[in-house]
Amino acid sequence: MPVYSCKFSDEKGKIQNLAVFAKNREEAKKFIEGKGYLPLKIKFDFFSILKNIRIIFARKVAESDFLLFNHEFVALIKAGTPILRALEILSERARTPLLKEILFHVREDIKKGKSPSEAFSPWQNYFSSIYIASLLAGERTGNLESTIRRFLVYQKALITVKRRIKYALAYPVLLFLFAIAVLIVLLSFIIPRFASFYADFEAQLPSITLFLIKLSKFFSRNIKFLLIFISFLIILFEWVIKKEKGKRVVHSFLLKIPFISDYIKKGSISIFSRTVGLLLEGGIPLVSALETAARAIPNKIISDKFSKVVRDVRSGESLSSSLEKTGIFPEISIEMIRVGESTASLPEMLSEVANYWDERIEEGLSATVSLIEPVVILFMGVLIAGMLLSVYLPLFRIVTLVR
Structure with a gap:
């Protein structure tokens, strides 16, 4: 606009x-x-x-910006500021055009008589869908402030887990990128100079050296086409992943990779459990909470399995029995949920399940990264040393012959 x-x-x-x-x-x-x-x-x-x-190209409101908005929103509500005035103040303070645009329209819709959850609903693609359900829970209980505070705790927990995963993977990824950069420098600058030097001497070169020289020539001649091809693959992947069918194919493939599949399942259990627990605490009925939580799962294949849980619970089956049939939740989590159902403490027990799997994810990542780091370093050392040795070996032979 x-x-x-x-x-x-x-x-x-x-x-x-x-x-x-x-x-x-x-x-x-x-x-x-x-x-x-x-x-x-x-x-x-x-x-x-x-x-x-x-705004058109923005996919979502940044989590940090949305978190800051809700912190300030809660503070203004607690201070007795009317919602319309609070949204006006926060709209003027918004750091991004997208958030400013959203808050402007939300405020206008509330002016027309819509509730906050109804006003935010058209924009739910730009932030967590759980937020709409949280607002709805606050409207039903008449305590919007405490509901948003629970959402903030929920969102901070998710952000903390994501941040830990990023920090754990940062070093191996940097090592890998450094190795690629070194290979590009060797193939683009170092090996071509040695190739011209050996050509002047008409030296008999080992097979590995000839292979590297040919690879270097191919790389130098086709660097533009390689970059275009890689860019095309990235754009194609982005296009495919946006399509529902393509997204399902990719998500199904990821679940077949042993190491990655394990973390996707653990992460899905954590998100599902934490979301259902949050919404139940806010007074949302179980079936509605399960529907919202199922939609919040990033992996479409697992999301479909949790959607079946919604149908089973709606037909009268217990949550623990329905989750057991998915094959996603391990026995220990099923037992914890079963205890929560029998003791009327399901929201608290679901939060415990989420915390348990967050800890398992962090421990698993730490152990995996500690194994990956030396492997990556060893691989880099062997690869680079092998390339340098194959390039310098003919030089040693030439020096020996000259002597």
Whole structure:
């Protein structure tokens, strides 16, 4: 939506400036007048075109920005600030055009009589779908503040797990990228110089050296085509993964890889359990909580299995029995949930299940990374040393012959 830069006089006669999202100049003027201000100058903000482009290509609101918004939102609600006024303040403070746009429309929808959950619903693709369910729970219980606080605890737990995974994988990934960079330098600059040197001597070269020289020539001649081909593959993968069928094929393939499959299942158990526990604490019925949690699972194949759980529970089956049939939840988690059902402490027990698997994921990653690091270093050393040796070996022979 276009942005108009508005200069106006407030109720005290003070000149103010405000950026307003509106379809046209007249709508921007009505917005200023509706606040009881006197519009003085309204002009189209040409930079809004760039802002809109950024919004179109933005996939989600950054987790850190959304977390900050909710922290401030809760603080304003606790201080007794009306929701409309709180959203107006936070819209002006929003750090990204996308979040500013969302809050503007949410505020306008609430003005028209919609509830916060209804106003945020059209934008749920840009942030966690759990947030809408949390708002709905707060509206039902009449305690929006505590519900959003529970969502913040939930979101922080997920962010913490993601951050730990990123930190654990950062070093091996950097080592791998460094190895690729070294190989590119060797193939592009070092080996071609040795190749021209050996050509002048018409030396008899070992097979491995000839192979590296041919590989270097191929790489140098076709570097542009290789980059274009790699870019094409990345774009093709992005296009395929956006399609529902392509996404399912990729997700199914990942579940067939032993190491990766294990972590996907553990992560899905954690997300599902934590989400259901959060929504049950907020007063959302079990079936609705299960539906929302099933949609929150990133892997479509596992999400489908959890959708079957929803149907089983709706037909009268217990949650523990339904989850057992999926083959995703291990026996220990099933027993914990069964205890929660029998003692009327299901939300607390589901949170314990999520915490348990978060710890297992972290321990597993730490152990795996500690094994991967020396393997990657050894592989890099052997590969680079082998390439250098194959290049320098003929040089040693030439020096020996000259002597």
